[in-house]
Amino acid sequence: MARLLSTKKLTESQRQLVLNTSHSLVEYNAISTEVNQEVIPKKIIKNAIITSQTAAKICIKHQLKLKRVFCVGQKTARLLINAGYNVVLICTYANFLSQILVEAYRNETFDLLCSTQRLNTIPSALTSAGIDFKEHHIYSTLANYKSFSNQFDAVLFFSPSAVKSFFSVNEITPNYLVCIGETTAQSAKKFSKNISISRTTSIESCIARAIKLLQNQ
Structure with missing residues (x-):
């Protein structure tokens, strides 16, 4: 079972995309x-x-x-x-x-x-x-700073500001940083080489990309 972290609180339907798999989900708003x-x-x-x-x-x-x-x-x-x-x-x-x-x-x-x-x-x-x-x-x-002690297999990012907020207080290196688009990915590349970009600029596509990556581990 893989552990996913979303840097944005998800809707119930978005949350179910993860929970319908064997993976666990942690979520918070990295920015407001x-x-x-x-x-x-x-x-x-x-x-x-x-x-x-x-x-x-x-x-x-x-x-x-x-x-x-x-x-x-x-x-x-x-x-x-x-x-x-x-x-x-x-x-x-x-x-x-x-x-x-x-x-x-x-x-x-x-x-x-x-x-x-x-x-x-x-x-x-x-x-x-x-x-x-x-x-x-x-x-x-505005950045909402939250530090995590546990390792995650994938972290979902939906904006450059969320990337900055997360890595301001976290030094963990997830297996994958899954980004909603090219601009967010450019920010994430400052912290890891394991970057993956969703097919479309939607939260659902970002989640789907993370699930596919973890299934191929």
Whole structure:
């Protein structure tokens, strides 16, 4: 029986994907978020860039006025579409989105709705291309430090911030670090060579990847 650690609390259906196998599961939230109420824009935004489910949920809750949305991630896009927003572009990764914006929307201006700890991928690309944009740090990502004495066969990571949080207080070296995407994997590579990336950027795919790896041990 293998031991898995998820750095994000799972839903019941996600949890069952592990518990239906012979493996055991430990889970906790390696990071949490805090909404920055004072910077949430009140104006109508013509072109919004949203790269996380957290940002999408804040936009929906506060009923931000967004004419068009350029999005990273299928689940993020689905949240916005279901809430009635006009999502015109969905990309798997931020670098793909950046490339399209630079090539096809060079004459537009954008508002990036993101975390204070956002990656530099999109801002760097837009700045280099001379595209006008404004950042709104509508939430902060906070580390929840928790140390573990036991060894895990695989640890699931869903963001670079979670990788940083975990390894800030843990020196254990799991057999596998299973990451939800390339960006998270790049952060994990600083701590291990045993990196595996899920086929799609979903929690379910990340879990499935870990289970497959452990079955092949």
